[in-house]
Amino acid sequence: MQLLRVHRTFPKLKKVITRRYSQALQLEENEYTDAPVYPPIIDTSLEARKLRIRQTLHKKIQEINTVEEKQIALNMPRFYGWQSIVLNDNKVPFNAMPLVQHYTRTHFQSIDKLPEIYAKSSPIADTIVQEIKSCIEECIATENEGVERNIVTSLDKPEKQQISDAHTKNIVKQINRIILNNLTDKVSHILSSQVDYDPRHEAFWFIGSVDLPWDVRKWRKKQKWYKGRLDQPLDRPVQYIGSPILTIRNHLPLKPIIDHSEAENPDFKVPKFSHIPESVGYFSEFRHGTNIPGFWPGDFDEFGLMSFHGRGHILDRSESFGPEDNLEALHCQAIKASFGWLLAQASYQGFTTFNDLTYPLVTQTVLTDGHLVSFYAYQLNTIVMHNDEVDSNPKHNVCFGTKPLELYETIENGKVKGLNEDVLKMLVQFYLNAPEERDHAMKPYLGKEEQIIADIEDDNRRCWLESRYKHLVANRPKHFLLPELYDWEKIYKIKFNTRFFEARRRPFEFDINPFKRRLDDHLPPYIPKVLRPYPKSRKKFETTYYPNV
Amino acid sequence: MKLSNVLYRQHVGFMFKKHWAVQGRRVPIDTSIEAKLKAKGIPVEDALEFVKEKPEPRERIEIIGKYEQVKPLDENHPDYKERPCLTLKNTSVLLEGISQAQVLTKSIIAEDKLPQRIEEMAELSAPKAVHEGVKKAILSANVFDCEQKKLPKIKDAERPAFNFPRILGISDRRKNEILTNKLLQLVEKSNDAEVTQNKYVVNDAECHSVFDKDGDLIKFQDVSGILVTSNKPMKHELNENDIPFIEIPDLYPVKHTVTLPPEHFYSENSKYPLRPSVSKKHPHTTWLHFNRTEVGNLYETPVTPTQILGRSLTHAFTVASAYAKQLHGEDVKDLPEPIHINCIQTDGQRFHFGVFELNTLNVDGTDGTKNVWYCKNDVKLYDSSRYLSGMPVLENYNPKVYGYINAFYNC
Numbered sequence: 001m002q003l004l005r006v007h008r009t010f011p012k013l014k015k016v017i018t019r020r021y022s023q024a025l026q027l028e029e030n031e032y033t034d035a036p037v038y039p040p041i042i043d044t045s046l047e048a049r050k051l052r053i054r055q056t057l058h059k060k061i062q063e064i065n066t067v068e069e070k071q072i073a074l075n076m077p078r079f080y081g082w083q084s085i086v087l088n089d090n091k092v093p094f095n096a097m098p099l100v101q102h103y104t105r106t107h108f109q110s111i112d113k114l115p116e117i118y119a120k121s122s123p124i125a126d127t128i129v130q131e132i133k134s135c136i137e138e139c140i141a142t143e144n145e146g147v148e149r150n151i152v153t154s155l156d157k158p159e160k161q162q163i164s165d166a167h168t169k170n171i172v173k174q175i176n177r178i179i180l181n182n183l184t185d186k187v188s189h190i191l192s193s194q195v196d197y198d199p200r201h202e203a204f205w206f207i208g209s210v211d212l213p214w215d216v217r218k219w220r221k222k223q224k225w226y227k228g229r230l231d232q233p234l235d236r237p238v239q240y241i242g243s244p245i246l247t248i249r250n251h252l253p254l255k256p257i258i259d260h261s262e263a264e265n266p267d268f269k270v271p272k273f274s275h276i277p278e279s280v281g282y283f284s285e286f287r288h289g290t291n292i293p294g295f296w297p298g299d300f301d302e303f304g305l306m307s308f309h310g311r312g313h314i315l316d317r318s319e320s321f322g323p324e325d326n327l328e329a330l331h332c333q334a335i336k337a338s339f340g341w342l343l344a345q346a347s348y349q350g351f352t353t354f355n356d357l358t359y360p361l362v363t364q365t366v367l368t369d370g371h372l373v374s375f376y377a378y379q380l381n382t383i384v385m386h387n388d389e390v391d392s393n394p395k396h397n398v399c400f401g402t403k404p405l406e407l408y409e410t411i412e413n414g415k416v417k418g419l420n421e422d423v424l425k426m427l428v429q430f431y432l433n434a435p436e437e438r439d440h441a442m443k444p445y446l447g448k449e450e451q452i453i454a455d456i457e458d459d460n461r462r463c464w465l466e467s468r469y470k471h472l473v474a475n476r477p478k479h480f481l482l483p484e485l486y487d488w489e490k491i492y493k494i495k496f497n498t499r500f501f502e503a504r505r506r507p508f509e510f511d512i513n514p515f516k517r518r519l520d521d522h523l524p525p526y527i528p529k530v531l532r533p534y535p536k537s538r539k540k541f542e543t544t545y546y547p548n549v
Numbered sequence: 550m551k552l553s554n555v556l557y558r559q560h561v562g563f564m565f566k567k568h569w570a571v572q573g574r575r576v577p578i579d580t581s582i583e584a585k586l587k588a589k590g591i592p593v594e595d596a597l598e599f600v601k602e603k604p605e606p607r608e609r610i611e612i613i614g615k616y617e618q619v620k621p622l623d624e625n626h627p628d629y630k631e632r633p634c635l636t637l638k639n640t641s642v643l644l645e646g647i648s649q650a651q652v653l654t655k656s657i658i659a660e661d662k663l664p665q666r667i668e669e670m671a672e673l674s675a676p677k678a679v680h681e682g683v684k685k686a687i688l689s690a691n692v693f694d695c696e697q698k699k700l701p702k703i704k705d706a707e708r709p710a711f712n713f714p715r716i717l718g719i720s721d722r723r724k725n726e727i728l729t730n731k732l733l734q735l736v737e738k739s740n741d742a743e744v745t746q747n748k749y750v751v752n753d754a755e756c757h758s759v760f761d762k763d764g765d766l767i768k769f770q771d772v773s774g775i776l777v778t779s780n781k782p783m784k785h786e787l788n789e790n791d792i793p794f795i796e797i798p799d800l801y802p803v804k805h806t807v808t809l810p811p812e813h814f815y816s817e818n819s820k821y822p823l824r825p826s827v828s829k830k831h832p833h834t835t836w837l838h839f840n841r842t843e844v845g846n847l848y849e850t851p852v853t854p855t856q857i858l859g860r861s862l863t864h865a866f867t868v869a870s871a872y873a874k875q876l877h878g879e880d881v882k883d884l885p886e887p888i889h890i891n892c893i894q895t896d897g898q899r900f901h902f903g904v905f906e907l908n909t910l911n912v913d914g915t916d917g918t919k920n921v922w923y924c925k926n927d928v929k930l931y932d933s934s935r936y937l938s939g940m941p942v943l944e945n946y947n948p949k950v951y952g953y954i955n956a957f958y959n960c
Contacts, residue, residue, distance in 0.1 A: 146827035200695040466939035
């Protein structure tokens, strides 16, 4: 009787309650095989189970179709963003080289002349240098003495650094203009390339094998299930944020400097740096991980050729750091900038920090202040360096870099004295390095028809994902303030239980960690009754299209 | 966040502080003892006079800080002048727009007419790859650039109190910078190296021009987004007889100096960004950006189309006159040879082309030698370029604009 009443109120319940026993009649005919087939034996230890959970997550991210959804998927576990170690491009602390090398898994090789693949363009470069030599001399002299500029500085950065960077920007624009204009008729890839000023470069990845922060260790000590694995390392999210002066990009990638198989060469050693990043001078910040190579997904020219960076931050370094560390700081800046840009480019090809590159990517980086120029060629071979892979991944990234070289000796009476043609030639060779079509699949982990959000056919889903993605990567402050444990609560409620008579309302009184919240753990926008579809709709909330990971 | 809610929950210290604050302001009760003592002839003295010593006057200490102290804007400021200077900056516009600009610069206008050579060269068709490049540039400026800055507030006239969510996107300054720079790069790339070698490109070049008009001192301060200069002065073959109206308009009842605020802190010299020693200093084409969020009327009314056109004329005049003053000295009036300059103004979508001929810097009255302004206004590069329901869109690309830009560069 009671069941009947229930059925009347919820008519659909009948369909939900199925009769299990009726299925027993359908016996499978092929239930028996000749040889016994056993299910695979799986390790049931806690660590193995956890590993399998992580691996399925990585697999799920790999199977997502579009670039933007993969980026959202990387951020799914954290509603308030990852507490990421922020690597900036305009500040390098003392002795940061080991950390930067470990975090980017980069082997650095100091060179005096460019790697072998540049040898082919040497004779053309010589003639071009002769053609543009006088123009370059003139533009350097003009920029230094001939143009009156009003440089506005802000208070957030050292004044010297800002003035130096502004000056560098002007010279780099001039030199780039002269070389591009000269090369357009001679090489075909220049006309189709795009030049960007001050683009936004951001990259996000996970790094393993870093010591635990003290507060995590303190928390683990209190948990009984962490007994015996107190010091188990943790994935640390890393975010690179930078803005080069000028970048050039093309729709084709550059040729690899070394063969992809060479990436596993054990000679390429990367020092392990397991100390916490705060010990060097890199700090963390809550933010959603972003991978942005200077343009949104959908732009045709998605491979970088070269980028120019200022080196004004060297002026702000303490004198006691010494020239050797200043040189290392330049190397660090180049490694961070190259890796960051390439990783962001790779993420637009569908790779993430959990799904490794299947082919190498190359970029060229120039650090300059208008007078001193250093050249770097960087090959990205691997981007997987999270905790499970950091020790077993045989591949390393390679960076070839020169010392800072003088472009000219002095400027006297408005004339440049002693222009160093070798340096100019190296620069021209960077421009001459032509991108090439590769004969393998460039986007193996992206869908066939849907590669970016704009390809999605469902209007609602496309619009929702587009706005969600842009909102996520904007990292704008939340509408509501972040959850916080106030000092008075810590004193009067936690340390000394003076308010035992009060009702428990705050999360810490229920042992809830408010930061342990997934990105989709929120109420979707409410649909007012008047806006719901006619005639009758019980759907109160709008649909969300978060990736299923 | 309002802190009081949290602080009220429990904070003994605040209660104490409040208590002290209240008690500290207590008024002493008059015990009338003073009057009684005085009546008995006993002298009463104020206790505070014994406690308090008068503070010695201290000299102001000049502290050498990280940054130079900004001097107060008063009569001792080195730039202070008694005579006010009526200043037009690149962030403001003239009230009467183009006609006021005409009076101020003493120019006559050839409407919708450019020099014959430019019109001919603009007809030449460019290769397809170049137009592809222009389309890329438009998309990259409007859609694909990753800047995410707060855009201006959205207002609905129907419900003015409604607060829309702030949208993040590409600011109009950045849009203009990207578009104009990429267009110029394309023009230069598609030209021969010999042509480009004779030109020089400066970004954000600032020009100041100070002149007298009918007894008022007037200063134009302008910034070229891009200033293209060349190694020899540019010459156009112009025929003034083509111009139908050679009258300068009468602004009555408005005075021509309206919306030029007087300033007392200024320098009396004109300024041209390139020094005389530079060989490629002769101005060729100046690109003016119209950033809608930055440029506005003094009285906060929306900027009208004629005001935007007026900007082109004053801008071209500023650059040309600053150059003329560098060439011939500060007091030059009628120029021995006219100076020509091209001007392209854009708000990222509409392009206003103009050619300015500077004949005289004597702008008093409306008679005598006049300057000439040839212009072709309101040419649209495209109809719309944005994300339309999640997809990048470029509608109705107009290939003619590139022709004009190319012609301006080559003449």
